[in-house]
Amino acid sequence: MTTSSETSAPSTDTLYFRSIDFRGRHLTLAELRAAVPRAQHQTMADAEQKVLDIISDVRSRGFAALGELASRFDGVEQSHPRVPAEELARALSELDPKVRAALEESINRARQFAEAQRPANVDVRLGDGAVVSQNWIPVGRVGLYVPGGLAPLASSVIMNVVPAVAAGVKSIALASPPQKDFDGLPHPTILAAAKLLGIDEVYAIGGAQAIVSFAYGIPGTGDELPIEPVDVVTGPGNIFVATAKRLVKGVVGIDSEAGTTEIAILADSTAQAPLVAADLISQAEHDPKAASVLVTDSQELADAVVLELARQAATTKHSSRVIEALSGPQSGVVLVDDLEQGIAVCNAYAAEHLEIMTADAAAVAARIHNAGAVFVGDFSPVSLGDYCAGSNHVLPTSGTAAFSSGLNVTTFLRAVQVINYDRAALEEVSGHIVSLAGAEDLPGHGDAVRIRFAEAP
Ligand SMILES: NC(=O)c1ccc[n+]([C@@H]2O[C@H](COP(=O)([O-])OP(=O)(O)OC[C@H]3O[C@@H](n4cnc5c(N)ncnc54)[C@H](O)[C@@H]3O)[C@@H](O)[C@H]2O)c1
Numbered sequence: 001m002t003t004s005s006e007t008s009a010p011s012t013d014t015l016y017f018r019s020i021d022f023r024g025r026h027l028t029l030a031e032l033r034a035a036v037p038r039a040q041h042q043t044m045a046d047a048e049q050k051v052l053d054i055i056s057d058v059r060s061r062g063f064a065a066l067g068e069l070a071s072r073f074d075g076v077e078q079s080h081p082r083v084p085a086e087e088l089a090r091a092l093s094e095l096d097p098k099v100r101a102a103l104e105e106s107i108n109r110a111r112q113f114a115e116a117q118r119p120a121n122v123d124v125r126l127g128d129g130a131v132v133s134q135n136w137i138p139v140g141r142v143g144l145y146v147p148g149g150l151a152p153l154a155s156s157v158i159m160n161v162v163p164a165v166a167a168g169v170k171s172i173a174l175a176s177p178p179q180k181d182f183d184g185l186p187h188p189t190i191l192a193a194a195k196l197l198g199i200d201e202v203y204a205i206g207g208a209q210a211i212v213s214f215a216y217g218i219p220g221t222g223d224e225l226p227i228e229p230v231d232v233v234t235g236p237g238n239i240f241v242a243t244a245k246r247l248v249k250g251v252v253g254i255d256s257e258a259g260t261t262e263i264a265i266l267a268d269s270t271a272q273a274p275l276v277a278a279d280l281i282s283q284a285e286h287d288p289k290a291a292s293v294l295v296t297d298s299q300e301l302a303d304a305v306v307l308e309l310a311r312q313a314a315t316t317k318h319s320s321r322v323i324e325a326l327s328g329p330q331s332g333v334v335l336v337d338d339l340e341q342g343i344a345v346c347n348a349y350a351a352e353h354l355e356i357m358t359a360d361a362a363a364v365a366a367r368i369h370n371a372g373a374v375f376v377g378d379f380s381p382v383s384l385g386d387y388c389a390g391s392n393h394v395l396p397t398s399g400t401a402a403f404s405s406g407l408n409v410t411t412f413l414r415a416v417q418v419i420n421y422d423r424a425a426l427e428e429v430s431g432h433i434v435s436l437a438g439a440e441d442l443p444g445h446g447d448a449v450r451i452r453f454a455e456a457p
């Protein structure tokens with residue numbers, strides 16, 4: 001292998017899986033965060049400028065802008081993005097029975113896990129006549145994004161829709177990029193999955209423009225029905241989708257920045273290089289900007305994985321995309337002194353997916369506190385979680401797993417607190433309220449309590 005070339009198309013000759021050596025170095029958390037492989041800032045700044053332009057264009061020109069963006073980015077001439085009901089029905093009726101069976105199994109597992117996540121309401125009696133409650137209430141309307149640029153991610157329909165339904169959301173809209181090869185509609189397997197789950201409001205809109213359409217709504221024009229704004233936008237996507245979600249957060253709720261895929265694998269000398277390489281490639285396959293990172297204390301394993309990557313990358317279907325992803329600055333092997341340092345690196349990196357392939361993998365996994373999802377041992381690869389584990393594959397990226405969660409039922413719920421005190425219960429704490437209001441120089445707060453107990457004039 002040689003250093004990646006900028007001019008020729010990626011081949012295994014150009015595969016360069018960089019090596020970052022942390023051995024013998026005692027790095028602080030900030031130093032670790034700065035040193036782990038990451039996408040370059042310039043790429044993110046460029047995407048942000050492009051997305052800001054798309055937001056402003058879609059907000060000012062509505063459907064006209066959507067039509068132009070579909071033409072520019074998806075190569076499709078579109079009159080209106082709403083997918084007709086008969087196309088949804090047709091996609092399901094023409095779905096390959098094997099794919100249907102797989103979708104049904106995935107739905108079945110995802111539903112069981114999602115329904116078990118519903119948090120219970122609580123009522124707490126803090127004294128006679130003093131009750132506070134916390135009620136979990138679904139948001140009214142959601143917009144779900146399903147990627148369809150490089151690959152039609154029909155499984156992402158399930159990952160979005162199942163928790164929304166389990167949360168009790170009443171109005172669900174879904175968007176996915178228009179496809180040149182399918183008359184400008186989203187990919188038929190995506191349409192079929194939506195129909196299977198009972199979703200009938202589906203739009204052929206891709207990228208940042210889909211996120212903006214959901215966040216702000218698109219006004220109707222003449223006989224074009226509007227797209228109503230939503231309360232929460234969820235779903236995975238490329239750098240443009242993730243950037244758009246970050247920029248509209250505050251106008252709407254989002255799940256997390258579920259952007260370009262990442263996999264980190266923490267492995268020791270007991271790990272099998274062919275499995276490690278296959279899993280790194282499985283996620284590199286998503287995007288030339290995907291991140292595949294191996295963290296290991298075994299130089300021997302690192303060397304074996306590099307050889308395996310070259311061998312497997314040469315024959316995998318999306319070889320060129322995989323080689324570009326493995327050779328990017330966001331990918332590589334991090335060599336550490338021992339598992340202690342490896343765990344610290346993984347917690348600093350906060351990968352979307354973290355696989356543990358070490359002796360006593362469950363004990364090591366228990367020490368991970370920053371990751372979108374953790375995959376334990378040789379028989380829990382990320383591909384399992386992508387399709388059929390029951391867990392959700394829409395997960396935070398770019399280090400945001402340190403403070404945000406993968407898509408789950410609570411993404412679509414709000415905890416509303418209800419306060420219900422009677423006269424005697426309020427009177428019991430009224431002196432404290434007056435004292436605290438005085439301490440904060442907000443006597444009006446105290447008066448609002450006192451007036452309830454004052455003698456009538
Ligand atoms: N984190 C997660 O949970 C998760 C899950 C699944 C997939 N993913 C990621 O989702 C992504 C899917 O990406 P994709 O591209 O295949 O599909 P996508 O649907 O996310 O993006 C396609 C859209 O991107 C827009 N686009 C393309 N080039 C553009 C440009 N130069 N400027 C502005 N907009 C542009 C177009 O509108 C196009 O319709 C991958 O990066 C994959 O790794 C992440």
Ligand SMILES: N[C@H](CO)Cc1c[nH]c[nH+]1
Nearest residue numbers: 153155156261262386393
């Ligand atoms: N690995 C992706 C999450 O980053 C999810 C996915 C969908 N289909 C295949 N994979």
Ligand SMILES: [Zn+2]
Nearest residue numbers: 282283286386
């Ligand atoms: Zn995947």
